[in-house]
Amino acid sequence: MSKDRLIIFDTTLRDGEQSPGASMTRDEKVRIAKMLEKMGVDVIEAGFAIASVGDFESVRAVADAVKNSTVCSLARTGAEDIDRAAEALRSAESGRIHTFIATSPIHMEYKLRMAPDNVVERAVAAVKHARNLVADVEFSCEDASRSEYDFMCRIIEQVIDAGARTINLPDTVGYGEPGEYGEMVSRLMNAIPNADKAVFSVHCHNDLGLAVANSLSAVMHGARQVECTINGLGERAGNASLEELVMAVRTRADIFPVEVSVDATQIVPTSRLVSSITGFPVQPNKAIVGANAFAHESGIHQDGVLKYRETYEIMRAEDVGWNANKLVLGKHSGRAAFKARLEELGISLDNQAALNLAFTRFKELADKKHEIFDEDLQALMSDVQPEESDVKYRFIGLEAVSKTGLKPRADIELAVDNTPQQASAEGDGPVDAAFKATEMLVNSGANLLLYSVNAITSGTDSQGEVQVRLEKDGTIVNGNGADTDIIIASVKAYLDALNLLEAGVLKAHPQRGI
Ligand SMILES: CC(=O)SCCNC(=O)CCNC(=O)[C@H](O)C(C)(C)COP(=O)(O)OP(=O)(O)OC[C@H]1O[C@@H](n2cnc3c(N)ncnc32)[C@H](O)[C@@H]1OP(=O)(O)O
Numbered sequence: 167m168s169k170d171r172l173i174i175f176d177t178t179l180r181d182g183e184q185s186p187g188a189s190m191t192r193d194e195k196v197r198i199a200k201m202l203e204k205m206g207v208d209v210i211e212a213g214f215a216i217a218s219v220g221d222f223e224s225v226r227a228v229a230d231a232v233k234n235s236t237v238c239s240l241a242r243t244g245a246e247d248i249d250r251a252a253e254a255l256r257s258a259e260s261g262r263i264h265t266f267i268a269t270s271p272i273h274m275e276y277k278l279r280m281a282p283d284n285v286v287e288r289a290v291a292a293v294k295h296a297r298n299l300v301a302d303v304e305f306s307c308e309d310a311s312r313s314e315y316d317f318m319c320r321i322i323e324q325v326i327d328a329g330a331r332t333i334n335l336p337d338t339v340g341y342g343e344p345g346e347y348g349e350m351v352s353r354l355m356n357a358i359p360n361a362d363k364a365v366f367s368v369h370c371h372n373d374l375g376l377a378v379a380n381s382l383s384a385v386m387h388g389a390r391q392v393e394c395t396i397n398g399l400g401e402r403a404g405n406a407s408l409e410e411l412v413m414a415v416r417t418r419a420d421i422f423p424v425e426v427s428v429d430a431t432q433i434v435p436t437s438r439l440v441s442s443i444t445g446f447p448v449q450p451n452k453a454i455v456g457a458n459a460f461a462h463e464s465g466i467h468q469d470g471v472l473k474y475r476e477t478y479e480i481m482r483a484e485d486v487g488w489n490a491n492k493l494v495l496g497k498h499s500g501r502a503a504f505k506a507r508l509e510e511l512g513i514s515l516d517n518q519a520a521l522n523l524a525f526t527r528f529k530e531l532a533d534k535k536h537e538i539f540d541e542d543l544q545a546l547m548s549d550v551q552p553e554e555s556d557v558k559y560r561f562i563g564l565e566a567v568s569k570t571g572l573k574p575r576a577d578i579e580l581a582v583d584n585t586p587q588q589a590s591a592e593g594d595g596p597v598d599a600a601f602k603a604t605e606m607l608v609n610s611g612a613n614l615l616l617y618s619v620n621a622i623t624s625g626t627d628s629q630g631e632v633q634v635r636l637e638k639d640g641t642i643v644n645g646n647g648a649d650t651d652i653i654i655a656s657v658k659a660y661l662d663a664l665n666l667l668e669a670g671v672l673k674a675h676p677q678r679g680i
Pocket residue numbers: 181184214216217218241242243244266267268277278279308338401
């Protein structure tokens with residue numbers, strides 16, 4: 167049986183931009199709009215033309231640039247708003263004016279300060295005016311989920327008669343509950359005599375974390391347009407996320423009676439573009455586009471995925487634009503993933519006993535370190551580690567002083583070949599001072615290539631984990647150090663790298679390098 171089409175209306179550039187701090191320039195909006203067009207989004211709401219000259223120019227630039235998606239501008243019900251929207255959309259291949267007015271008692275009384283009859287009049291006049299300027303007019307009952315049913319029936323019937331071809335029922339404040347909201351949509355569609363002349367649409371906010379659930383429930387109850395944003399960006403807690411809606415409908419095609427014509431492989435690149443332009447990072451556990459959405463760290467899951475991917479994956483990472491899924495090695499990992507990764511690195515173990523031994527060492531390391539990278543594994547598998555008795559430099563203690571107005575200073579005490587030695591130095595910061603003091607004692611001549619700090623756990627009391635990469639005469643080593651004091655962790659990492667250089671580990675085992 168053929169399925170209905172679900173129209174994907176993206177409002178990243180309008181409602182998404184209403185997130186405090188997410189303002190975009192005209193050129194940034196055009197770049198995102200081009201990506202949305204490439205993705206095959208049906209309607210792109212590019213802005214609110216009357217809001218500012220900049221927003222007007224953005225809608226106009228998107229209308230100029232985009233040819234395969236409908237470009238839309240928001241407008242209140244006043245003629246000036248609608249004229250401005252039409253003007254901005256003049257060059258659009260397919261342009262839509264989206265006009266709206268609030269229909270809930272609370273908004274009509276306290277915000278608009280209008281009587282309901284007056285609201286109906288304004289809505290009808292706005293739609294008629296817009297229809298004189300463009301063929302495609304959408305009308306939204308703002309705050310529909312808190313509006314009275316009979317009043318919505320009345321206003322919607324009249325705006326459809328006036329020429330609106332899309333009727334949007336926003337859950338403006340994210341108050342809806344999936345069952346109730348879906349039912350509202352089907353009740354209205356069944357009761358309004360001319361409902362068949364319009365596409366019913368939903369626009370859900372995420373104040374209770376229900377935006378996607380509410381939208382999908384509405385789809386099950388007859389809505390055929392969903393308004394959404396990339397990464398769920400939007401006013402307050404955001405809007406329904408485009409990637410979640412698209413992938414829910416695709417993945418549960420057995421349930422949803424609709425299909426979408428979006429190229430889902432463009433989802434991750436578009437998500438990254440929106441995140442980099444707005445400066446809003448994507449949380450790692452965000453569905454579809456979060457860094458962990460297709461990553462597995464637990465041994466039981468990794469074992470399952472290695473045996474048959476679908477044991478723990480309901481979508482393919484490649485289908486939404488990732489290169490591949492990821493098996494992350496950490497303290498929850500098991501032998502199956504450990505062994506598979508070693509094999510990918512060209513390291514094979516002779517027998518189960520060798521695997522068990524290596525795995526025990528791996529778990530010991532994983533207890534100290536967030537994530538085990540390939541370099542860690544290679545180092546772990548190198549049978550030449552500097553023997554404890556061969557370690558040349560050992561940390562004894564340090565005092566670092568950092569005071570506003572004074573140059574940072576570090577006094578350090580190390581054991582060099584088991585003989586305690588001390589040095590003091592100033593630096594650009596306390597870490598720089600500590601490294602300089604260390605160099606006064608060791609005089610290594612090594613070049614510092616990388617210095618990175620990670621918190622092992624969250625909180626100000628967490629262990630800091632430092633990685634230091636040193637180069638000397640073409641040999642590169644990674645040293646690691648951990649401590650709750652970040653300066654101490656830094657010196658430990660520096661000494662670890664120096665000891666590796668001293669032990670000549672790389673000469674015997676080049677895989678310890680990068
Ligand atoms: C649910 C939503 O997301 S709605 C879209 C929200 N987005 C935005 O507001 C972003 C862009 N907005 C703006 O730049 C400005 O608010 C403007 C340019 C639209 C209006 O600015 P101002 O004229 O200074 O008005 P202000 O923002 O202070 O107040 C809004 C006015 O619009 C009225 N209004 C609100 N919605 C509507 C509507 N749908 N139709 C007609 N009038 C409306 C309000 O009652 C208020 O009128 P009042 O000044 O007579 O009391």
